[in-house]
Amino acid sequence: MTTDTGPLLPALPAAVRSLLDDLRGAGQAAYLVGGSLRDSLLGRVPSDWDLTTDARPERIQAIFPGSLYENRFGTVVVRRDGVACEITTFRRDFASPDHRHPERVEFGETIDEDLARRDFTVNAMAWGGPPAGEPAFVDMFGGRADLERRLLRAVGDPDARFEEDALRMVRAVRLAATLGFAIEAATLAAIGRNAALARFLSGERIAAELERLLAAPAPSAGLRLLGETGLLAVIAPELARQPGIPQGKKGVSDLWEHTLRTVDAVPAGRRSLRLAALVHDIGKPSTFADGHFHHHDVEGARLAAEWLGALHFPRAVVERVAHLVRHHMFAYEPRWTDASVRRLIRRVGPAAVEDLIALREADNVGSGLAPDAGHLAELRARCAGQLAARVALGRGDLALDGHDLMAALDLEPGPRLGWLLDALTERVVAEPALNERERLLETARAILAEEG
Ligand code: ATP
Ligand code: MG
Numbered sequence: 001m002t003t004d005t006g007p008l009l010p011a012l013p014a015a016v017r018s019l020l021d022d023l024r025g026a027g028q029a030a031y032l033v034g035g036s037l038r039d040s041l042l043g044r045v046p047s048d049w050d051l052t053t054d055a056r057p058e059r060i061q062a063i064f065p066g067s068l069y070e071n072r073f074g075t076v077v078v079r080r081d082g083v084a085c086e087i088t089t090f091r092r093d094f095a096s097p098d099h100r101h102p103e104r105v106e107f108g109e110t111i112d113e114d115l116a117r118r119d120f121t122v123n124a125m126a127w128g129g130p131p132a133g134e135p136a137f138v139d140m141f142g143g144r145a146d147l148e149r150r151l152l153r154a155v156g157d158p159d160a161r162f163e164e165d166a167l168r169m170v171r172a173v174r175l176a177a178t179l180g181f182a183i184e185a186a187t188l189a190a191i192g193r194n195a196a197l198a199r200f201l202s203g204e205r206i207a208a209e210l211e212r213l214l215a216a217p218a219p220s221a222g223l224r225l226l227g228e229t230g231l232l233a234v235i236a237p238e239l240a241r242q243p244g245i246p247q248g249k250k251g252v253s254d255l256w257e258h259t260l261r262t263v264d265a266v267p268a269g270r271r272s273l274r275l276a277a278l279v280h281d282i283g284k285p286s287t288f289a290d291g292h293f294h295h296h297d298v299e300g301a302r303l304a305a306e307w308l309g310a311l312h313f314p315r316a317v318v319e320r321v322a323h324l325v326r327h328h329m330f331a332y333e334p335r336w337t338d339a340s341v342r343r344l345i346r347r348v349g350p351a352a353v354e355d356l357i358a359l360r361e362a363d364n365v366g367s368g369l370a371p372d373a374g375h376l377a378e379l380r381a382r383c384a385g386q387l388a389a390r391v392a393l394g395r396g397d398l399a400l401d402g403h404d405l406m407a408a409l410d411l412e413p414g415p416r417l418g419w420l421l422d423a424l425t426e427r428v429v430a431e432p433a434l435n436e437r438e439r440l441l442e443t444a445r446a447i448l449a450e451e452g
Contacts, residue, residue, distance in 0.1 A: 009032075009037075009127065011043065012032070012040060013049075014081070015081040015082075015083040015085070016032065016036075016049050018080065019051060019064075019080060019085050019087070020135070022063060022064070023051070023060075023063060023087075024128070024129065024130070024131050024135075026055075026063045027131050028054055028055040028063075028131065029111065029128070029129065029130045029131065030052070030129075031053070031111055031126035031128030031129070031138065032049075032051060032126065032127045032128055033050050033052045033114070033126045033128075034050045034123050035047070035048070035050065035123060036048060036050045037050075037125055037127055038122045038123055038125070038143075038147065041125075041147055042147065048084070048086060049083060049084070049085040049086065050088065051085055051086070051087045051128075052087070052088050052089070053087060053090070054090055054109065056089055056107065057069050057071075057074055060087050060089070061076055064076070064087075067079075067087075073088070074088060074107070075088045076088075089107050089108075090108040090109065090110065090113060090114040091107060091108050091113075091117060092106055092107070092109075092113045092114070092116075093113075093116065093164070111126055111138055112140060115140055116140070116155060116156070118155055119154065119155065119172075120146075120154060120155060120171075120175065120187075121141040121142055121146045121153045121154075122143045122146050122147045122152065122153075122181075123143075124140070124141050124143055125139045125141075125143040125144065126138040146184070150179070150181045150182060151182055151183070151184045152172050152175055152179075152181050152183045152187060153184040153187050154172075154184075154187045154190065158189075158190035159193060159194060162190055162191065162194040162197065163194065163197065166194065166198050166201050167201055167209070169191045169194060169195065169197075169198060170206060170226075170231060170235070172187065172188075172191060173191075173213065173226055173229070173231065174209045174213040174216075174222055177213050177216040177219055177222025178212060178213070178215070178217075178222075180221075183225065188229070191231065192229050192230055195230035195234055196230070196234060198231055201235075202312075203311040203312040204311070204312045206235050206311055207308075207312060207313055210235075210311070211271065211275075214274040214275060214278065215271065216268070217268060219260075219263050219274065219278075220260035220261065220264045223263065223278070224260065227240065227243060227256065236307065238282050238285065238286070238303050238307065239256075239259070239278070239282060241285035241286075242259055242281070242285060243255070244256075245284060245285055247367075249368055250367075250368040251368045252367060255281060255284055258281065258367060259277070259278065259280075259281055259366070260366075261365060261367075262280065262281075262363050263277045263278050263366075264366075265361070265362035265364075265365035265371070266359070266362045270355075272321055273324075273358055273359060273362075275313075275317070275321050276320075276325060276328075276359055277363075279303070279304040279308070279321060280324070280328050280359060280363060281296065282303045282304050282307070283295075283296035283297065283299035283300025283303055283304075284300070286299060286303070287299050297327070297328060297329045298326065300325045300326075301323070301326035304321055304325045305319070320355075323348070324355055327347065327348045327352070328360060328363065330344060330348075330356070330360075332344075332374060332379045334375050334378060338382070338386065339429065339431070341382045341383060342393060342429045343429055343430075344383075345386060345387070345393055346393045346394065346425075346429050350393060353383050354380075354383075357376055357379060357380050357383070360376060361376055364376070389432075391429075392425070392429065392432060392435045393425075393429060394425060395421050395425050397425075397435070398421065398424060398435065399437050400437050400440050400441070402417050402418075402421060404437070404441075405417060405441075405444060408441050408444075409445065409448070420444060420447065423447050424440055424444060427443055428440075
């Protein structure tokens with residue numbers, strides 16, 4: 001079925017339109033396709049622009065000199081007026097014995113074949129045409145109607161499609177959360193039947209979808225779907241233990257509900273903080289005994305690092321998130337001295353303070369409390385005050401270093417020197433005025449004398 005839809009795509013950038021026209025002008029069929037067409041029809045700004053064409057990659061490169069051929073995906077990337085466009089030759093589906101997306105690319109001959117191998121009806125529409133004539137709309141699977149009903153429906157037999165590529169199940173959940181769509185009943189039931197196939201997916205592909213899911217306005221919708229379909233038990237077994245664990249929090253039914261609310265309470269732009277919120281209590285199920293969670297922050301940091309590491313999140317993200325989980329149980333009180341505030345900053349690191357407070361704010365909301373319960377606004381202001389005063393918080397901030405100590409006190413390099421530097425740092429954190437060379441040497445002598 002094809003219809004003229006020029007006015008339906010008012011948001012199409014002129015650069016993308018001109019690339020489409022150039023391909024067709026060069027004698028090729030070309031279409032706007034996939035998520036970028038879907039998002040344009042929804043009035044959303046697409047995250048990327050995708051065109052598909054009957055031209056082979058070499059031919060696309062000849063039409064657009066200077067374009068970049070990404071061989072692994074058979075995609076040519078063309079930039080025009082600051083807009084990057086991914087141009088992909090028609091493909092066709094072929095059976096994948098291991099439930100993963102095939103790494104091999106098999107080119108197809110027609111737009112119909114290309115659309116038929118796509119995952120959901122709203123992702124399987126195209127707008128464009130053969131070289132001659134006005135661009136037209138191609139919708140073989142009822143994508144427009146599903147778009148209006150805000151439904152994700154598998155193209156073809158859902159069981160077969162999920163068997164071919166298990167990632168499609170995770171994509172359905174992720175797209176449901178990011179677009180605010182429901183998953184059509186038969187498609188949803190098929191995810192429930194095939195969830196176990198997600199065990200064949202690589203950590204990287206799961207992580208990429210999880211990151212996009214966590215960027216949704218309210219990720220809880222998607223996380224709930226992961227739980228209900230059984231996907232969560234496969235891709236995040238420790239989190240799947242959370243439903244039913246009691247929390248003793250007002251109006252929050254169980255630990256999983258608390259986690260979901262905490263994630264939603266983190267602003268969407270703060271990506272690793274959303275991830276930290278998702279795993280902040282990951283240590284609770286395994287440490288739960290006699291109504292208490294014993295050192296769940298320590299166990300949680302370990303489990304979070306293990307899980308995110310297995311999903312191949314970047315090392316820096318894994319460490320940052322595990323660090324936040326490890327330290328999220330601090331208990332601030334207004335009677336803290338400035339030295340106590342500095343000790344907190346020293347313990348968690350100046351760079352993590354703001355994230356830690358923001359995580360606790362979300363944790364509060366997830367517990368049915370006001371965001372700044374526990375005087376968090378005051379703590380934030382006091383931390384900012386200390387950081388602005390540029391007081392010493394670590395060894396590197398001391399007014400002398402190990403060489404100075406060795407020379408002045410006739411010490412040898414070694415663990416004792418490190419211990420002394422740490423002891424001096426502790427003193428300076430308690431009393432910033434000590435951070436002068438002479439006073440530090442004096443203090444160092446006193447510490448050594450005390451030690452005997
Ligand atoms: P986003 O807005 O996040 O980019 P998207 O739907 O565009 O969402 P992409 O990963 O950019 O997601 O994929 C582009 C298009 O490729 C999809 O719209 C869909 O048509 C097709 N596609 C992607 N992954 C699959 C898959 N695993 N199986 C079938 N088709 C897929
Ligand atoms: Mg896309």
